[in-house]
Amino acid sequence: MLLAKVICVACMAQSVWFGVPVSAGSADRVIARAPSATGLVDLGVRGYLEGRYAQARDLLVKALSSKALDENRRMGALYYLACCHIALDDVPAARRVFAGLLKRRADYLLPAGTAPKIVRVFEKVKARLAARTSPRIEKHPQPEKIEPPLNPALENPASLPPGKKEPEKDHGSRWWIWALVGGVVAGVAVGLGVGLSGSGSDRGRAIINIKVKVIE
Amino acid sequence: MNLARALKLLVVPALVLFGAGCGGQPETATVSAGLLIPRGLAEQLSTVTVYLFETHTNRPRCDELENTATFPTYDGQEYKKVPIIFSNVQTAVIDDIPDKGPVWRFYARGFDDTGTPIADGCDDGLYTIEPGSEMQLTLEITALQ
Numbered sequence: 001m002l003l004a005k006v007i008c009v010a011c012m013a014q015s016v017w018f019g020v021p022v023s024a025g026s027a028d029r030v031i032a033r034a035p036s037a038t039g040l041v042d043l044g045v046r047g048y049l050e051g052r053y054a055q056a057r058d059l060l061v062k063a064l065s066s067k068a069l070d071e072n073r074r075m076g077a078l079y080y081l082a083c084c085h086i087a088l089d090d091v092p093a094a095r096r097v098f099a100g101l102l103k104r105r106a107d108y109l110l111p112a113g114t115a116p117k118i119v120r121v122f123e124k125v126k127a128r129l130a131a132r133t134s135p136r137i138e139k140h141p142q143p144e145k146i147e148p149p150l151n152p153a154l155e156n157p158a159s160l161p162p163g164k165k166e167p168e169k170d171h172g173s174r175w176w177i178w179a180l181v182g183g184v185v186a187g188v189a190v191g192l193g194v195g196l197s198g199s200g201s202d203r204g205r206a207i208i209n210i211k212v213k214v215i216e
Numbered sequence: 217m218n219l220a221r222a223l224k225l226l227v228v229p230a231l232v233l234f235g236a237g238c239g240g241q242p243e244t245a246t247v248s249a250g251l252l253i254p255r256g257l258a259e260q261l262s263t264v265t266v267y268l269f270e271t272h273t274n275r276p277r278c279d280e281l282e283n284t285a286t287f288p289t290y291d292g293q294e295y296k297k298v299p300i301i302f303s304n305v306q307t308a309v310i311d312d313i314p315d316k317g318p319v320w321r322f323y324a325r326g327f328d329d330t331g332t333p334i335a336d337g338c339d340d341g342l343y344t345i346e347p348g349s350e351m352q353l354t355l356e357i358t359a360l361q
Contacts, residue, residue, distance in 0.1 A: 206245035206313035212306040
């Protein structure tokens with residue numbers, strides 16, 4: 001009896017770790033005895049690769065329900081679960097799984113060699129999610145002409161009553177232009193002031209040339 | 217504010233500077249004064265001092281300057297004067313003269329080797345110097361009476 005139990009356990013271990021096909025009954029036993037969620041994922045993946053899609057789907061769903069599953073294994077389980085749904089012609093379910101996968105990792109890339117049918121479903125889901133998350137750009141008709149303000153107070157800020165200020169503009173990135181303009185204007189003012197004061201004073205610019213002419 | 221607006225703001229002062237450089241600085245006014253001296257008198261003269269008086273109500277008049285009794289009253293009140301030493305040069309320049317406002321009178325006084333005044337000359341006319349103008353005048357020297 002003891003020998004028979006040992007042989008049974010050995011067969012089950014072989015089926016789990018070495019890819020030996022397992023029957024539905026033995027799978028139930030494997031599920032029941034699965035030591036961890038990681039083992040369930042491995043069984044589910046193996047079941048998918050061997051064409052046992054429904055069984056693999058159940059194994060993967062059970063594995064994903066475990067919180068102990070690490071992130072990489074979880075991503076792989078989601079991928080194979082979606083593949084199982086597609087293989088079972090349950091595309092809406094596959095879309096939901098892919099959506100959950102992409103919400104976890106938006107830059108997820110399908111493994112190389114993925115079937116085109118699966119790629120199409122994945123790309124549609126990805127495009128739909130991208131459209132939802134990206135800002136919506138709407139085109140507004142451009143106004144034909146911008147009329148100047150009719151209020152003279154808005155045209156002449158000096159006429160604004162005290163307490164009302166013109167809306168401030170962001171000139172922070174243009175400070176060097178204003179500095180340059182201010183420097184030039186100040187230079188002009190100083191130059192003109194000095195020049196005009198010089199020419200307006202009593203110190204003139206006339207020169208008297210005297211030449212002696214001896215006449216007979 | 218874009219770059220075009222900034223450039224406009226730079227162009228305006230540049231134009232102001234250009235205008236000031238072209239029209240704001242008048243050309244130097246020049247007065248050419250010919251000092252006419254008879255040869256006989258010139259041989260006796262050692263120096264001639266040209267006086268530039270700024271007149272007020274036509275004073276000093278020529279008769280006041282040519283009168284040896286009243287001349288000392290105005291000697292030293294001239295705006296500028298320049299001596300011409302015959303043995304060395306026969307030209308002189310009076311510069312830094314106001315080119316607007318004052319009215320001028322020219323007077324010349326000649327001295328012999330001992331520094332004694334022996335001749336003079338006065339222009340009855342009054343002159344105003346306009347900025348950038350060119351004038352000519354003649355000052356004839358005669359022996360003191």
